[in-house]
Amino acid sequence: MPVVHISGPDDPRVALYRHVPDGELLRAHGLFVAEGRFVVERLLSDRRFHVLSLLLNEAASRALQPVLADLGGQIDVFIGAPRDFEALTGHDIHRGCLALASRPAPLPLDELLENARSLIVLEEIANADNIGGVFRNAAAFDVDGVVLSRGCADPLYRKAIRTSMAATLRVPFSVAAVDDAWPQTLARLRAGGFSVVALTPREPARDLDEYARSTRHDRMALLLGAEGAGLSPEAEESADVCVRIGIRSDVDSLNVAVAAGIALHRLLPPAELREE
Numbered sequence: 001m002p003v004v005h006i007s008g009p010d011d012p013r014v015a016l017y018r019h020v021p022d023g024e025l026l027r028a029h030g031l032f033v034a035e036g037r038f039v040v041e042r043l044l045s046d047r048r049f050h051v052l053s054l055l056l057n058e059a060a061s062r063a064l065q066p067v068l069a070d071l072g073g074q075i076d077v078f079i080g081a082p083r084d085f086e087a088l089t090g091h092d093i094h095r096g097c098l099a100l101a102s103r104p105a106p107l108p109l110d111e112l113l114e115n116a117r118s119l120i121v122l123e124e125i126a127n128a129d130n131i132g133g134v135f136r137n138a139a140a141f142d143v144d145g146v147v148l149s150r151g152c153a154d155p156l157y158r159k160a161i162r163t164s165m166a167a168t169l170r171v172p173f174s175v176a177a178v179d180d181a182w183p184q185t186l187a188r189l190r191a192g193g194f195s196v197v198a199l200t201p202r203e204p205a206r207d208l209d210e211y212a213r214s215t216r217h218d219r220m221a222l223l224l225g226a227e228g229a230g231l232s233p234e235a236e237e238s239a240d241v242c243v244r245i246g247i248r249s250d251v252d253s254l255n256v257a258v259a260a261g262i263a264l265h266r267l268l269p270p271a272e273l274r275e276e
Helices: 014-021 021-027 037-045 058-063 065-071 081-090 109-114 128-140 158-163 178-191 210-212 235-237 254-265
Strands: 032-033 051-058 077-080 097-102 119-121 144-150 174-177 193-200 220-225 240-243
Touching: 014 051, 014 065, 014 077, 021 032, 021 077, 032 037, 032 158, 032 193, 037 051, 037 058, 037 065, 037 097, 037 220, 051 058, 058 065, 065 119, 109 144, 109 174, 109 178, 119 128, 119 210, 128 254, 178 193, 178 235, 193 235, 193 254, 210 240, 210 254, 220 235, 220 254
Parallel strands: 051 077, 119 144, 119 220, 144 174, 193 220, 193 240
Antiparallel strands: 032 097, 051 097
16 A cells, blocks of 8 residues: 555544544454654564554654554555544654554463473563563573563563553563463473573572572573562472562662572573573
8 A cells, every 4th residue: 555644633543543542442453553753663574473564754754664564554644643642642752653553362371381491481560661671581592492470571562662662562472361260371381391480589598699509401491570569379389499680778679670680691601602
């Protein structure tokens, strides 16, 4: 389809973009939204995703022209004025760049585990920015996948995608089928040969640095919980070992994404060794 300039925010051809603020409604329609030029460019470059359309301002259209030319007119491209974005979505999309894409089918846990050597496992992390930050760490340290409990925020929510710098589009993930299957999900990791390492500030967890110096795993799953509540007792009990990051006693805890990055840096071999 050729590039089309819309007539304004009431143009029926861009009506779906009114759902941008409502992640659950988009999910009910089988869609997700990506925003920002860098994220949208990565989405377009990854042919695993079916992109329905783009809504761009003139500047974003020019910036994305090389990747759009490679697609050969396969995607609907709508051009709107800056004021149209806020009228449509309720947000000032200052970079003027949105994409609507079909949600991929959920990845079965067994498929994720089959060839993975390293995983991040997240329990009840409801903050989309933290989800995005953890996925960004996963991509940086070449983690093979992420397993999420049902209470976690959607990795394909626009804020999670944006915070992750599109890592939620690159790092495979699986979501537990139902809440009461979470203990069974953790048990399946151990049955699959993964050493489950739970990160917790609670005693008697071992010091992370000491543990990392003395231990290497063929398959490792790093288990993290929400800030404040931390991991559930059931999750901690499912772990092979609990480790803690040494911080000042008058500081409660680290942000979960920060903690994940520190732990991955300590526990995984250097990237150049993993690539051999």
